[in-house]
Amino acid sequence: MSVTATTTLVHSVKSPLLAALCSQCVAGGQRNINTFSKNSAKQITQSCKMAQSCKLVKSTMDANMCKICGCLANPRKFTNGFDPKMNSVIRSQSTSATSVSRLSSAATGVTWAQLMTEMSGDGLTASLDTTPDLKRFLSEVGTDPREARYWLKQFTNFEQQRPFAIVQVYPEVFAKKQLLGQLTSCLSFLQRNNMRPVVILGSPIVTAINFSASDLQQLKAQTVHDSTVLASLLEANRVLARPLFIGTNVLRAEKLPGDTFCGELCDVNTELIMWCLLSKHIPIIPAFGETPSGQILAVDMWSVTEKLSSALQPLKVIKVNTCGGFVDETGSVIANINLPADLHAAAEKPWCTPVLRNKMERIYGLLSVLPSESSVVITSVDKMLKELFTHRGSGTFFKITEPIYHYSSFNKVDLVRLTDLITKAFGKVLDEDYFLEIENQLHTIYLSKEYNAAAIILQDDSVGVPYLCKFAVSLKAQGEGTGEMLWETIRKDFPRLFWRSRGDNPINSWYFKKCEGSWSQQYWTVFWYGVSEHKLSCLLIDTAVKRKESLIIPTKASVTSTQQ
Incomplete structure (x- = not known):
């Protein structure tokens, strides 16, 4: 038991x-x-x-x-x-097994015993088995164990004095037993691996003008019920949880003008939250504020997320819903939004409605007051672990990214740092004469500010199509969308391009999505886009295959190759 x-x-x-x-x-x-x-x-x-x-x-x-x-x-x-x-x-x-303490609420009329009897009968707690965490993790994420190990190492080394993630859960998640079980499993996995979450429950409040007393009572009843259910399921899954119910003075609010029972969040008291984290409990916080006179008011769930994130400085802010991240005009999930660059570019996209733009602006405002390594994620509950622990993700990932700089020569480039990036990215040592050999062919170098991503493009006059000689992205930057941003920059600047990659390169599946044509042999795969002439494509293949190899000496590297 x-x-x-x-x-x-x-x-x-x-x-x-x-x-x-x-x-x-x-x-x-x-x-x-x-x-x-x-x-x-x-x-x-x-x-x-x-x-x-x-x-x-x-x-x-x-x-x-x-x-x-x-x-x-x-x-x-x-x-x-x-x-x-x-x-x-x-x-x-x-x-x-559930908490013996009774929770009696005038709003809900629900007790712990009734809830757990109901959930046991529905088979919710029975589904929380004792499957080892790593096995469940790999099963849900479906990723390469090496990739999973990398992200687990990155995240479990996170500073323990602050929470790993603020997790905002939308109320519709609680309407489906399967999703609720998946949410419990995800939170349990994070907590057991020292990636401590703080959970926020409530509802987005679209308009506060006509929010009546009955609306407040109904929202309180539902949120208390959801908090109780989640805490019970977490404890049944052998994870400690502590709902910080309404009236604990965690959230302080001021009443909005007019005859409304909504408030504006003005301050947060983190003492109880930190006590929960230090005692290894998952704090569950309903989105209700309290005025100095003791009046309870509903507050917007995202406002709570913003204030708590600003105060607690987490590595991740996760908005968990049932439908996933932002989608474009074709219905495809938008994987990465790099701020602030994409904030301006998105305004011209048909999918960017005023509502979505407002959300992006608020997310950018939040990231501006968080550490540089922090990010915001919008994902569905069944893809939450996949979004966190794979490079490809499964929702919409927001981050203030490093700016990409353009150079036409090596004069202002730190060649030592660039060499280090290429060596780690490819798992091989770069030929010491490489930069001298390509200096006269150099067209453009793209470099992120912190040297986490780079691309070297050469001008090949014999074929008239630029050649992508190196495309290197650190593993950390891959998970942050820097590689995607770098590629989009290249596509804007170069209408035609060709490159080659080793046949066993794990990133080839990504290249196949980006190219418009390809050719493979035993050792190399040649890719191109912007080329429709058959004769020219044959020339590009011949040119790429005959190029001298610049990465020649295998070495032990902590990360995998991202290109040739």
Whole structure:
């Protein structure tokens, strides 16, 4: 059975006796045997002398009781030390474990016991199995283990004094059991791997003019219910969660003018949130503010996300919905929006409505006050891990990206840094004479400000089509969309281009999407775009294959090749 550091109580077991005996009441020395009959409560009290501070139950009068009631409050240990048959009995009889504390609300009329009985009957908690985290992660993401390992290493080294992610969950996620289970799995994975999330629940408030008292009451009831369900599912999945319910003075608001029950968020109190994070609980924050006089007001969910992100400085801000990121006029998801450049360029696109432009401007405003490595992601709940832990992603990724600079010579280029980027990107050492050999052919060098991406384009007078000699992007920049931005810059500047790539290069699938024609042999694949003449394409192939190889000495590199 699942045990957490907070008091838990097994519900919905097949045997009433086991239900009584398996009640777990060992959190901070408090005995919580509520909701049982007086006789059952008395039997437990007499038979089980509980140790303080969530230690193993000892000294029971009945050996079988000791085996059944045995509970380790370490969430990673369950029925250790007991007879295997008894372990099997416990696991088969207990379908879920939830907090014994009752939540009674005038708005909801819901108790923990009722919620967990409902969820157990619906099979929600039963789906939260004990599959190892990495196995579940790879199954959901479907990525190369090396790629997954890279991002896990990047993220788990994140500074632990602040949250890894602020996760804003739209209310429609709670309407589907499958999506709710996936959300729980994602949050559990992050928490167990020291990537601590802060969850925000509520609703986007489009207009606050006519937000009545009944609207407020209805939204409060739904948000409290959703917070309770999510916390219960997380604890059933052996992850600690703490809803910071309305009235905890976390969010401070001022009432908007007029007869409305909406407010404008003016301040956040992060003390309770930091306490949750330090005690390894996932804080769940409903989007309701409190005035100095104690009045409760609904506030826009994105406003809460903005304020909390500004105060807590997370690495990721994730907006989780049911439909995914922004889509263009063809219905395809827009993978990357690089700010501020794309903010101006998007204004000319047919998909950029005033509503979407306003969202982009607010996201840009938020990123402007976050660390340079921070990003905002809009994704669907079933693609959340894929978006976080793959280079290709699965939603819309927003980041203030490095500017791309153009050079026509090597005079202002740091060749040491450029060589280091190429060496790491290709996993080979660059020929020491490479820059001297191409100096007279050089057309354009593209470099990102921090040397995380580069492209070298040569002018080949024999064919009249520019040749992309090097296209290198660090793994970190690949996941941030810098490579895509660099490619779009090249496409704008060069209507025709050709290049080659090793046949076993893992990035070739990306090249096939970008090219208009290609040719392959055993060692090389030649790509081009902007060329329609058959005779010219044959000449390009012959020219590319005969070019001297400049990356010649294999070396151990921390990242994989991004080009030839």
